[in-house]
Amino acid sequence: MERSIQQFIERYLSVSFLVNKRGAALMKCELDDVTHDQYYVLRYIYKRGMCTSTELADVFAVNKSAITAMTNRLVEKGMIERGKDGDDRRVISLTLTEKGKIWLIETExxxxxxxxxxxxxxxxxxxxxxxxxxxxxxxxxxxxxxxx
Amino acid sequence: MERSIQQFIERYLSVSFLVNKRGAALMKCELDDVTHDQYYVLRYIYKRGMCTSTELADVFAVNKSAITAMTNRLVEKGMIERGKDGDDRRVISLTLTEKGKIWLIETExxxxxxxxxxxxxxxxxxxxxxxxxxxxxxxxxxxxxxxx
DNA sequence: ACTAAATAGTTAAACAATTGAACTATTTCG
DNA sequence: CGAAATAGTTCAATTGTTTAACTATTTAGT
Structure with missing residues (x-):
């Protein structure tokens, strides 16, 4: 491996980690009682209008059971709601509540x-x-x- | 706020989140039973030669108690060791064990x-x-x- | 020199995110 | 039709995190 590429990798690993950590720490200050990850979930659903657990699991690169847990917390907080939608009765649609929309717009x-x-x-x-x-x-x- | 800046922000938020998540998911495959965060801690200590809890807490932008928990796990895994070092007897130095060094070099x-x-x-x-x-x-x- | 304040680190309780395996309900397809 | 695939949930376990209270040690003001 070339020396210069190796230095790029070294610099990239260090700086990407730092910026993520510090960026997340700064953002957290603006997010009342919603967590950093929850914010991105709300953001994603808002931009899509609605979406499914499977879609979120794909986009966020986590297991579906992790999404179930997160959406449970967001439903408890009154930010999103689950609904049946479409022909396929296995699918559960996730949408922002009014409260969720208002919170997201303010927070954005x-x-x-x-x-x-x-x-x-x-x-x-x-x-x-x-x-x-x-x-x-x-x-x-x-x-x-x-x-x- | 200018329209273009707003689009930058929008794009940045989306893409930075995606790259972090997906990058972490890919990296995780290479890290046996060490987690993504633990890898960065090992990496940091290795590059520094040795360091303290307070320093890690600053760099990673978390509380010191989070560092205590993480270093406990790394000590249990035999990757790092705590030691007294220097005049200040409050300070505990963290260094990689031989096993830790070997693991890190291979994983890097x-x-x-x-x-x-x-x-x-x-x-x-x-x-x-x-x-x-x-x-x-x-x-x-x-x-x-x-x-x- | 003595005491009060600051600093380094730990502990404990609580919560959030995550995984993996087992599970239910529904749909697809050979 | 019946087996395989898909959507989502549940449960137990692990990890990372915060906050508050704590111990031990050092620093600094008077």
Missing amino acids: QKVYELVQTMMTKLSYEEIEQFIQTYEKLAIILQEMEENK | QKVYELVQTMMTKLSYEEIEQFIQTYEKLAIILQEMEENK
Whole structure:
């Protein structure tokens, strides 16, 4: 393996871990009694309008039983609701309640301000390039997962 | 807030979450009975030679009691050991055992191959630029945390 | 020099996220 | 039709985390 690639890997492992941990710690301050993971679940359902447990398990790369546990907590908190929907009676649809929508919209505002504070220290071009590469990595990772 | 910034934020939140989750899921396959977080702790101690609970708690942005729990498990697994060291008798030093070092070196090899597979789909320049920006973000996040 | 405050680390109780295996209910398909 | 696949749940166990209370030690103010 080339020396330079090895250094890239080293730097990538260190920095990605740090940014995730610290980013999550900062975000947590804005999320009342909802956890970081729960926030992303609410966010995902909101953007999709509705979704299923199986879909969430795929997207979040966890077991379906982990999704059951999380959605149970979100239902208890009154943020989402389960519903029957469609022909297939095995499928349970997940949607945000009114309360969930209101909470998410308010919270998105705070999270946006946080990310914005971070991003505006960089140039427009740098952000664009960074996110583009990040999106490429997401696709590459998905391919790697499928080829396994 | 500008429209374009808002889209950046939206894209960033989605993609960073995805890459973290999927990256962690892929890495987990290479880490026998050591968890993802434990791997990063071992990695950090190895790179430092030795370190303390307080330092780990700072770096990982968690409470010291979380570090106590994690290091307990790593000691039970025979990967690290606690030791007295230095003048300050409150301080407990954490170092890798021989077993821990051997395990880490072997595992780093596997993880490197994984990250390398991912990275070689990008150009040298693109990786360099990506990591540079990532490192800037790490510094920005640290500053944001301090100014809070 | 003495005491109060700060620091390093642990413990214990509680909760969230996760896995894996076993399970129910429903749908698909040979 | 009947077997296999699929959607989701339940349960037990492990891990990571927080908060508060605690011990032991060091630092600093007066």
